Amino acid sequence: MDTKCLQAMLQEFADVRDWDKFHNPKNLAIALAVEVGEVLELFQWLSEADAADVRINEQLKARVSEELADVAIYLLRLADKSGVDLDAAIAEKILSNGKKYPVDRVFGSAKKYTEY
Numbered sequence: 001m002d003t004k005c006l007q008a009m010l011q012e013f014a015d016v017r018d019w020d021k022f023h024n025p026k027n028l029a030i031a032l033a034v035e036v037g038e039v040l041e042l043f044q045w046l047s048e049a050d051a052a053d054v055r056i057n058e059q060l061k062a063r064v065s066e067e068l069a070d071v072a073i074y075l076l077r078l079a080d081k082s083g084v085d086l087d088a089a090i091a092e093k094i095l096s097n098g099k100k101y102p103v104d105r106v107f108g109s110a111k112k113y114t115e116y
């Protein structure tokens with residue numbers, strides 16, 4: 001994923017529709033949460049087995065794909081409008097999580113870092 005290219009495409013998409021005026025960090029954060037809710041809605045009430053079948057259930061997979069794209073779009077847009085370098089932020093967070101969750105202490109465990 002080329003973050004900067006996608007953000008430029010989204011900026012153009014908003015500009016030509018005069019929607020940029022709506023894309024402030026508050027509105028984008030709310031839109032992001034709404035789209036995450038739409039992802040959750042797809043899995044709501046499914047059994048664990050049916051949810052795990054998303055890879056082979058083409059209809060569900062298509063709907064999940066569409067909603068994940070919506071989530072990613074608002075995430076990219078929110079990062080852009082907040083002045084956050086998303087690539088750098090993600091890389092830094094992965095490094096930070098690696099320190100917080102050292103392999104030798106957390107291997108195979110789902111405990112939170114405050115629990116060990």
Ligand SMILES: [Mg+2]
Nearest residue numbers: 035038067070
């Ligand atoms: Mg959606």
